[in-house]
Amino acid sequence: xxxxxxxxxxxxxxxxxxxxxxxxxxxxxxxxxxxxxxxxxxxxxxxxxxxxxxxxxxxxxxxxxxxxxxxxxxxxxxxxxxxxxxxxxxxxxxxxxxxxxxxxxxxxxxxxxxxxxxxxxxxxxxxxxxxxxxxxxxxxxxxxxxxxxxxxxxxxxxxxxxxxxxxxxxxxxxxxxxxxxxxxxxxxxxxxxxxxxxxxxxxxxxxxxxxxxxxx
Amino acid sequence: xxxxxxxxxxxxxxxxxxxxxxxxxxxxxxxxxxxxxxxxxxxxxxxxxxxxxxxxxxxxxxxxxxxxxxxxxxxxxxxxxxxxxxxxxxxxxxxxxxxxxxxxxxxxxxxxxxxxxxxxxxxxxxxxxxxxxxxxxxxxxxxxxxxxxxxxxxxxxxxxxxxxxxxxxxxxxxxxxxxxxxxxxxxxxxxxxxxxxxxxxxxxxxxxxxxxxxxx
DNA sequence: CACCGTACTATACACTGTACGTTATGGATG
DNA sequence: CATCCATAACGTACAGTGTATAGTACGGTG
Numbered sequence: 001x002x003x004x005x006x007x008x009x010x011x012x013x014x015x016x017x018x019x020x021x022x023x024x025x026x027x028x029x030x031x032x033x034x035x036x037x038x039x040x041x042x043x044x045x046x047x048x049x050x051x052x053x054x055x056x057x058x059x060x061x062x063x064x065x066x067x068x069x070x071x072x073x074x075x076x077x078x079x080x081x082x083x084x085x086x087x088x089x090x091x092x093x094x095x096x097x098x099x100x101x102x103x104x105x106x107x108x109x110x111x112x113x114x115x116x117x118x119x120x121x122x123x124x125x126x127x128x129x130x131x132x133x134x135x136x137x138x139x140x141x142x143x144x145x146x147x148x149x150x151x152x153x154x155x156x157x158x159x160x161x162x163x164x165x166x167x168x169x170x171x172x173x174x175x176x177x178x179x180x181x182x183x184x185x186x187x188x189x190x191x192x193x194x195x196x197x198x199x200x201x202x203x204x205x206x207x208x209x210x211x212x213x214x215x216x
Numbered sequence: 217x218x219x220x221x222x223x224x225x226x227x228x229x230x231x232x233x234x235x236x237x238x239x240x241x242x243x244x245x246x247x248x249x250x251x252x253x254x255x256x257x258x259x260x261x262x263x264x265x266x267x268x269x270x271x272x273x274x275x276x277x278x279x280x281x282x283x284x285x286x287x288x289x290x291x292x293x294x295x296x297x298x299x300x301x302x303x304x305x306x307x308x309x310x311x312x313x314x315x316x317x318x319x320x321x322x323x324x325x326x327x328x329x330x331x332x333x334x335x336x337x338x339x340x341x342x343x344x345x346x347x348x349x350x351x352x353x354x355x356x357x358x359x360x361x362x363x364x365x366x367x368x369x370x371x372x373x374x375x376x377x378x379x380x381x382x383x384x385x386x387x388x389x390x391x392x393x394x395x396x397x398x399x400x401x402x403x404x405x406x407x408x409x410x411x412x413x414x415x416x417x418x419x420x421x422x423x424x425x426x427x428x429x430x431x432x
Numbered sequence: 433c434a435c436c437g438t439a440c441t442a443t444a445c446a447c448t449g450t451a452c453g454t455t456a457t458g459g460a461t462g
Numbered sequence: 463c464a465t466c467c468a469t470a471a472c473g474t475a476c477a478g479t480g481t482a483t484a485g486t487a488c489g490g491t492g
Contacts, residue, residue, distance in 0.1 A: 007439075007489085008439095008440095009439080009440085031478080031479065031480085032479080032480065032481085033478080033479070033480085041440075041441090042440065042441050042442075043441095043480085043481085044440075044441070044442085044481080044482095045439075045440050045441075047481075047482095048438080048439055048440075052480080052481075053480065053481090103319045103365065105369065105373075106366070106369045106370050106373050108379075108382065108383055108386060110386060110390075112398075113390055113394075113395045113398050116395075116397075116398050116405070117394075117395045117396075117397055117398050120397040120398060120401055121396075121397045124397055124401075130400075130401050130404045131404050131407075131408070133401060133404070134401050134404035134405045134407070134408040135408045135414060135417045135418075136417075136421075137405070137408075138363075138366075138405075138408045138409065138414060138418075139363070139414075139417060139418035139421060141366075142359070142362040142363040142365075142366045142418070143358070143359050143362055143363070143418070144362075145362045145365075145366065146358040146359055146360075146361045146362020146363065146365070147354075147355070147358040147359070147362065149319065149358075149361075149362070150322070150354075150357075150358045150361065153321065153322045154322055157321075157322050163324075166324065167324055170324060170326060174326075174329055178329075178333075179329045179332075179333045180333075180337075181332075181333055181336040181337045181340055182328075182329050182332050182333050182336060184346070185336055185340075185346050185349060185350050188346045188347050188349070188350035189332070189350050189353070189354075191347075191350070192347075192350040192351045192353075192354045193354065197351075198351060198354060198355075201351045201352075201355060202351075202354075202355035202358070202359070202422075204425065205352075205355060205421075205422050205425035205426060206418075206421050206422060206425060207425070208424070208425035208428050209420065209421035209422060209423070209424035209425035209426075210421060210425075212424050223458080223470075224470090224471090225470080225471085247447085247448065247449085248448080248449065248450085249447085249448070249449085257471070257472095258471065258472055258473075259449085259450085260450080260451095260471075260472070260473085261470070261471050261472075263450075263451095264469080264470055264471075268449080268450075269449065269450090433492100434491105434492090435490105435491085435492080436489105436490100436491090436492100437488105437489100437490095437491105438487105438488090438489095439486105439487095439488085439489100440485105440486085440487085440488095441484100441485080441486070441487095442483105442484085442485075442486095443482105443483090443484085443485095444481100444482085444483085444484105445480105445481090445482085445483105446479100446480095446481100446482105447478100447479075447480085447481105448477100448478075448479065448480100449476105449477095449478090449479100450475100450476090450477100451474105451475085451476085451477105452473105452474085452475085452476105453472100453473090453474090453475105454471105454472075454473080454474100455470105455471090455472070455473095456469100456470095456471090456472095457467105457468105457469090457470085457471100458467105458468100458469095458470100459466105459467100459468095460465105460466090460467090460468100461464100461465080461466080461467100462463105462464085462465075462466095
């Protein structure tokens, strides 16, 4: 039996290949068996490096989160906050599977720390007290997550012709009597399902609200 | 063979039972075969009423979204917005599977309309122009989704002793040199992973930002 | 060279969603 | 009341999943 030589695998290689597979075939189509096949290896070989599938997901998430750029220095704090939030959104857009990975299970430790440290540091230096800084961090983080996941899913929907057609027709069949405002604003709603402007609009809303509470 | 008599099933019954199963066993453990067994029926019987699993998910989502209360009248518009957002959050907390259902696929038509109509109506009557109303609706909706999904997942994590222990230890093992702010604010961060106050804090931030743009 | 831990393999199990073809039954019709 | 047929529910089957358990051969160390 032509047995695969030893030490051809490593956590690094597995994670990188897993990411490749997720981004080419889509995160939903990802499977341990498919990944093993891609690596030219039996499915059980992966269990030498990861306890189970979720464990592998965690590693991929870590791998992606490590790509987040550092917080830019020497800027007013609102611009720094903006940069961090935009950075996370951009990373999610570049790696759509990240949205699913983040939605699946909460962050665990190391990755949270990387995002949190930058944002919390900015907020503390701006003069916010610990509680407000923590609350603001959670708010910003969950906003970015929710807005960007939504954006990605809407974009995916638009790419699937069947789903897109069904959504259009149900949208058009809405009774103008029952849903007058929605029918009236249909074009605007279609335009605000994503994009930089939409994201920045919400972000600016949060920042504007935050400025009201700016410490002395 | 003791064959199940006809017309024992209906879309209504299937959806209600599916919801029961999801809420008792957890949404992840839900399967068509399990649901069929619960109904005392073969797995293929379900395909008379739903084209596939996703189709059933859509129906359950619709069923849950229909429980959203109407927008309260005769209140200042910020209070109306607050009521809508809190209502959606409450529904998600009462039916945790809703978070997963909403995260899985974007809303499709009828359900979107119900949420959107209330919120958009309030915003338009408050005097916001169509574009701003649409942008605000998307922002509020994605914030509620992101914040509440996060909250639910963190709560689930806390219930699983294994995951909770692992999270605590990685949190405690963070180098105070590398992540000084996170280590410093650990207690505050632990306290702001959810709860009414945390949700309202973010919501008020958005509303405060919105008031700045209030039309004359 | 012999040994042993371990990186990989083989086999197997209990699941999943669903395509296909078959049956028997409740309501409509003669 | 008898007959018929659309269709609701069935059984079987397939290709796929994650992973438990047990076995095997190889590479580095004595």
